[in-house]
Amino acid sequence: MSSRTALAEPRGVRWLLIALTLGFLAVFLLLPLIVVFAQAFEHGLATFLRAFADPDTRASIKLTLLTAAVAVPLNSVFGIAAAWAVAKFEFRGKTFLVTLIDLPFSVSPVISGLVFVLLFGAQGYFGPWLASHNIRLLFAVPGMTLATMFVTFPFVARALIPLMQEQGTQEEEAAISLGASGLQTFFRVTLPNVKWGVLYGVLLCNARAMGEFGAVSVVSGHIRGETNTMPLLVEILYNEYQFVASFAIASLLAMLALVTLIAKTVLERHLDEGKPSHDH
Amino acid sequence: MTIEVRNLFKKFGAFAALDGVDLRVADGELLALLGPSGSGKTTLLRIIAGLDWPDSGELLFDDEDALLRNASERHVGFVFQHYALFRHMSVFENVAFGLRVQPRAIRKDETAIRARVKELLDLVQLDWLSNRYPSQLSGGQRQRIALARALAIEPRILLLDEPFGALDAKVRKELRQWLRSLHQEINVTSIFVTHDQEEALEVANRIVVMDKGRIEQIGTPAEVYDSPASAFVHSFIGESIELPVQVGDGGVQLGGERLDIAHDGVRPGASRLFVRRHDMQVGPAGAGALQGEITHVRSLGSAQRAEVVLSHGKTVIEIDAPRDRELRPGEIIGLNPRRYRIFAAPE
Numbered sequence: 001m002s003s004r005t006a007l008a009e010p011r012g013v014r015w016l017l018i019a020l021t022l023g024f025l026a027v028f029l030l031l032p033l034i035v036v037f038a039q040a041f042e043h044g045l046a047t048f049l050r051a052f053a054d055p056d057t058r059a060s061i062k063l064t065l066l067t068a069a070v071a072v073p074l075n076s077v078f079g080i081a082a083a084w085a086v087a088k089f090e091f092r093g094k095t096f097l098v099t100l101i102d103l104p105f106s107v108s109p110v111i112s113g114l115v116f117v118l119l120f121g122a123q124g125y126f127g128p129w130l131a132s133h134n135i136r137l138l139f140a141v142p143g144m145t146l147a148t149m150f151v152t153f154p155f156v157a158r159a160l161i162p163l164m165q166e167q168g169t170q171e172e173e174a175a176i177s178l179g180a181s182g183l184q185t186f187f188r189v190t191l192p193n194v195k196w197g198v199l200y201g202v203l204l205c206n207a208r209a210m211g212e213f214g215a216v217s218v219v220s221g222h223i224r225g226e227t228n229t230m231p232l233l234v235e236i237l238y239n240e241y242q243f244v245a246s247f248a249i250a251s252l253l254a255m256l257a258l259v260t261l262i263a264k265t266v267l268e269r270h271l272d273e274g275k276p277s278h279d280h
Numbered sequence: 281m282t283i284e285v286r287n288l289f290k291k292f293g294a295f296a297a298l299d300g301v302d303l304r305v306a307d308g309e310l311l312a313l314l315g316p317s318g319s320g321k322t323t324l325l326r327i328i329a330g331l332d333w334p335d336s337g338e339l340l341f342d343d344e345d346a347l348l349r350n351a352s353e354r355h356v357g358f359v360f361q362h363y364a365l366f367r368h369m370s371v372f373e374n375v376a377f378g379l380r381v382q383p384r385a386i387r388k389d390e391t392a393i394r395a396r397v398k399e400l401l402d403l404v405q406l407d408w409l410s411n412r413y414p415s416q417l418s419g420g421q422r423q424r425i426a427l428a429r430a431l432a433i434e435p436r437i438l439l440l441d442e443p444f445g446a447l448d449a450k451v452r453k454e455l456r457q458w459l460r461s462l463h464q465e466i467n468v469t470s471i472f473v474t475h476d477q478e479e480a481l482e483v484a485n486r487i488v489v490m491d492k493g494r495i496e497q498i499g500t501p502a503e504v505y506d507s508p509a510s511a512f513v514h515s516f517i518g519e520s521i522e523l524p525v526q527v528g529d530g531g532v533q534l535g536g537e538r539l540d541i542a543h544d545g546v547r548p549g550a551s552r553l554f555v556r557r558h559d560m561q562v563g564p565a566g567a568g569a570l571q572g573e574i575t576h577v578r579s580l581g582s583a584q585r586a587e588v589v590l591s592h593g594k595t596v597i598e599i600d601a602p603r604d605r606e607l608r609p610g611e612i613i614g615l616n617p618r619r620y621r622i623f624a625a626p627e
Contacts, residue, residue: 173360179433193367
């Protein structure tokens, strides 16, 4: 017998499990992906490309990029700050703060969107004040960016907290005892130590920011060429029976997902290197 | 630089890490803080470095209040037990760190920094590793790089937290001697924390023995070993025979029988008698303060170790005797403590 271990299952069971997993993946992940691309290219490359010539499509791509470009950097800064506070300092209410950071994950995105309507809508708490100062948040780009930020807030913090906690504070203490200021310590020691973690968080944050539907849909108002992001436009076009255009945009989002997956795999390899070695 | 600690207190929650500590460290001294874990030695070291702050008390460097300065302003080199090397920097950059973060006005130029780092790497004899990363080094190499890094800022004080605690026995022994000679070379006031008595006895000029947040004894290695100031020090440093005795009008009693030794000025009551294993003198049966039967003999090379069941109270002890007199299992012998200490038992 070659590779029998304590955990060795009878061969039949092993094959059955692998077959089940592969079958599941094929039906629920691979098949839809193929369908998206098949539908997008159903009437040839020319029709596929024509979808992107449409000004509404272009506006939606621009808006998607814009919201991500605002939400992702801001959330990275917030995420790093939150992770730093949680991992490197002791204070009361720390557990509560960590739970709070996770809130956007546990709340349905639609409700997140509704909260913004409640706060900033015409009948909302700040609505009249905003209206009187001529500030438009809802059904406009700022509101959509806010909603996106809320939904994607936890990604960077979540990626960094365990990493920073595992690394501890000794290197920071060493830096300070060598005469470094707080800022020098942060930029020369803390940040470089978690750079792969930051990239990992940013990557997931970006994927979600571009793909978010629920929260953005509620605050968007669906004004064509103005407040439609790519996911929203996919739905609108689909409902209008413009299948090729709809799936063309969907294929772009699917591509984003694939690129994200590959980048994630690469980053995870680097992340393992950043963990403290336990060989002392 | 001298260090003076006055009446230092520090609590972590309900746990008193430092419970009124006073200490003076002379310029150029190599001092060991020795004690079991939880004795407060690391806390004291971290407070001196500025990595922790006391609840009350004073800390003076050359008669200046050091508590007014934070860690980055104290010019104290700190070597961590687990090295704390910057994992994303090469060995060279690790050592250069302290020089690169200096304020622009006093920062050295690149050529001077390179020269200084090379000098330090030569000092720790690891010049050939300068392009490696910490993860590629052995434990002993990491610790020497950590030391070079701490020395780069020309510290006024060098603090080492269990510097050899994470290394294997052979490397530890080499590094001890190396640290001693390095200290002679650079002669900066140094304090190192250890729970290993052998390390403290071998390396330090003076030893501070700590227990439960208090200093039990301060003295040279010889003083601490030969004249322990308390029962704790006696049992913590060196191997001791410890016997429960009763001090009273009739002298010293063990298991109800009177021992032929002086009571050493200890007040009457339950006490403990401490004798070093090699301070038990073996004589013929009937002679000496204690009687016993040898049950087991083992060679220790230059000496022999015998297990003896005492006739007083049937206690089993181990003694070390020179090999000029052969001991045999079953032999009845008399034992006389050449040197001993009696301490009142803790209430």
